[in-house]
Amino acid sequence: MACTIALIAHDRQKDEMVSFVNRHLPVLSRYRLIATGTTGKRIQAASDLEIKILEPGMLGGDAQIAAEVVAKNVVAVIFLIDPLYAQPHEPDIEALLRVCNLQNVPLATNLATAEAIAESLANSVTAHLIFNPVSGQGNAEQDLNLIRELLEPHLHLEVHQTTPDISPEELAKNAIASAADMIIVSGGDGTVSAVAGAVMETSIPLGIIPRGTANAFAMALGITQQINPIRRACEIILAGKTRVVDAARCNGSPLILLAGIGFEAETVARADREAKNRWGSLAYIMAGWQQLDQQILFDAEIEIDRSTQKFQAGAITVANAAPLTSILAQGTGKVVADDGLLDVTIATAETKLQAVVTLLGMLESALIKTNNEINNVVHLQTKKLKISANPPQKVVLDGEIIGTTPLEIESVPQALTVFVLE
C-alpha cells in the first residue's frame, strides 16, 4: 500500500503542520494518512481528514513510522522538525530519517520542502487496485508482486485485497470516496463486474487486469492475450488510452457481460470451482456439452415497451458485451459494447419462422435479426426488457448464479471508461 503519507511535527511546529494540512486538504485526502500521537490529534481536531494516529513521538511513534517506511507503505514523510531543541527520543528520529534515505522516500523536514512535496503529489496519479486473490488458477502472490513491480514506478498504487468479508464492490466504493484518479480491478469476470458496478457513471477510468477463468469482458474489449496477460494489461493501463462502453443493470445488479437463463445458466451452475481449477475455461465448454441433451424447455414471456410475447425457449441470453467465443450471445455476429443496446438471443423450441412471427409484435421498439446458419435462434436488440419464465429458471449474471427469473434489464449507455489497447 505505497499510498500512505506520514505527518509528524515537533511541538513548536504543530501550528505550522495544521495550517499546511488545511492548505492541502484535496491532495492529502486522496492518501492514507498516518501521524505520531499528538500531531495526529491536532490535525484531527482541525480537519475532517481520516488519519491513523500512532504512539506519541516520545513513546515510539517515529519508530512506528520508520517501520511503515521499511515495509514500503509510505509515499512521503512530512516531518516538521524543531531545529532549536534537542529531543529525548533523538535516536528514533535519526532512525526514521535514515530509513527514508535508505528507501529513497521523499522526506520534508521543513515547510518549504513540504510544500514542494505537496505540489508534486498534486500532480501524481493515485490508483486503487482491487485484487481478488482467489481468482483463476495462477499464483496470486506472484501476480500481485508483478503488478506492483510494473505499476508502482509510474503511479501511487493503493492495493486492496478482497476477502470473504470485504466485497470488491465495497472496496471500489471506498476508492471512489477517496477520489482515486483511476481504479484497477484484478480478478475474474465476477470481480470485474462488481467493481464496474460501483464505478459505472462516475467517469473514473477503470483498468482491468484479467486473472480469472474466462476473462470474457477483457476478451470482448481486446485487452487480454494468452502470453503475459498481466504484463500486457499493465502496459495498456500505463499507456492511458481509454474507451467509453455501455453497462447495464439487471434486477438492480450491475451487468457488464451477459445475463443468461436456461442453457447458459445451467452450464455455469455445472462448472463448479473444482472443475474450473482443473480445466480452466474448458470447464464451461465441458459443462455445456453435458447440459445440451438435458436442457428442458420453459415457457418464456418477454416484455419490451409494454408489449408482451410468449413462446417456448431453451435458452435466452441478454448481452451488453460478449467475446466471440460466447456463442449463445452472438445471434448475428459481434455484440457491440458501445451501441447503447442489449443483444437478446433466444433459442426457441419452434421453428425460427414461427418465432420471428411471434416476436414481430416487438418490432416497433426492438430490432429483430436472424442468422441463417443457426436454426431456431432469434436475435433482437433493445434498450430494456423484462423476462419471466415458467417454471422459474436459474439466472446467471456475468458468470455468477444470482437467483431465478423474473428479470428486468436496462442498458446504461456510455457508463464505463475503460483502458483499452486502441
Ligand SMILES: O=C(CO)COP(=O)(O)O
Ligand atoms: O516527537 C515527535 C516526533 O519526533 C512528534 O510526536 P507527537 O506528534 O506525538 O508530538
